[in-house]
Amino acid sequence: MNAERTDGRTRIAVITGAGSGVGRAVTRELLRAGWSVALAGRRAETLEETAAPAAWEAGGVNAGSPRGEALVVPTDVSQPRDVDALFAATVGRFGRVDLLFNNAGTFGPGGVPVEELPYEAWRHVVDTNLNGAFLCAQAAYRLMKEQDPRGGRIINNGSVSAHTPRPLSVAYTATKHALTGLTKSLSLDGRPYRIAVGQIDIGNAATDMTRRMGTGALQANGETAPEPVMDVADVARTVRHMAELPLEANMQFATVLATTMPYIGRG
Template sequence: MTTPDTGPAAPTDGPPVPPPTALITGAGSGIGRAVALALAGAGWSVALAGRRADALEETARRMERSPHGSGAPNGPAALCVPADVSRPDQVSALFAAVRDRFGRLDLLFNNAGTFGPPVPLDELTYDDWRTVVDVNLTGAFLCAQAAFRAMKEQDPRGGRIINNGSVSAHTPRPHSVAYTATKHAMTGLTKSLSLDGRPYDIACGQIDIGNAATEMTGRMRTGILQANGTTAVEPVMDAADVARTVLHMAQLPLTANVQFATVMATAMPYIGRG
């Protein structure tokens, strides 16, 4: 079985071997963009999904400038597909576009997510709850289901799904009931995918990220509510540090899997939080 364990194959006398293909949701910024750049640098072709076409195109431009940009022999390519992962019709169109462009899918990085408003539980509206659940949980399920179908049917069979779980899959912050609930649910999704994928060479793991410096975590650097009621600035880490871990998980052969990994700013208040 061919597996994306070392990136593109070296040139041989036979026909060129295409690079492995990944799909990243939430690829227009932050962790998604960092992972796209890491995969491109390792020679992967990458489909970029997100709601903002301009942001996806900026990620693609940065991929072009990677050491293994699309000008390199057998180098990676970028496909930008604007999509709302909470919409089944748009998810179907997204995966059809990936199939039409690349012919197969080796990796899904289920990364799209939203925090929702940081308000007390009794002030959270139904609409805000639904928005977070629809993107973080339903969107992750829809993409995982579509990837599962593709990986089960393609030849060679199999692939890998990596879910972005967050340290909130373990420990909540104040005023985060919707986000925390969806991230706890993501762990159940990961375990079920890992179990159900075994017969089809589909591996599934989860990366739990704490305080990566992105647009979504700006409050960490200006002061964020702590469990004891105080507000404090928290340490952050570079998103590229997370991307290197995702790349390691992605490059394993399908006979090996990182089931759960936690990557966090060393000094953040997580161990012993609250």
């Protein structure tokens, strides 16, 4: 598998939440593989750090290997105008979109009981995790249906919380469960247009968001215990594998997690 489509042209990806964590790792993995990538996120400076050649080429680009091109587009995915501008900028630079990795997300305030969660906090998580994913998928659909050759792929970043919640995580868990429904519906509706849609559910990849796992995370029995994490690069390689499948094949759901994290049997 490689970054070229069957017509020999470089593949083009849009990655949201590309300024840190999983989004940063996937962006750099695809750039090293020769993809061209539009990086979306709220902060231009972190996107520029992700896109800096010195950062991603250090990961193993060999002499003579294809080098991807990065386009930084500061974007708030919860805002329709920002999303429209993101895809317009991508098409303006690269001409098409072959992959959307719907990765932008927020956990929201941790450790807050349901009855004390401010509506504004709930709404922020829903706007980012769910509405943002819908808006980006909608924009990608519009392009993928009309571009030549037709079609493309969308990969949604779910979570093991799309299956089983952590304590005191109602907003995050609700949006991740909703993403599974979004993935299934998009996958079905995309069939006539060669749009393949799948979801990756990640458990405890080592990022800033999971740094607290090493010192202690609240468990279902009320105890706090440290949890193992895995290298985020293993997630990035899985996303790349999903992304480079031919459109005739789709990995509908993939779960990648730290082997001994308390997920199977959680609770």
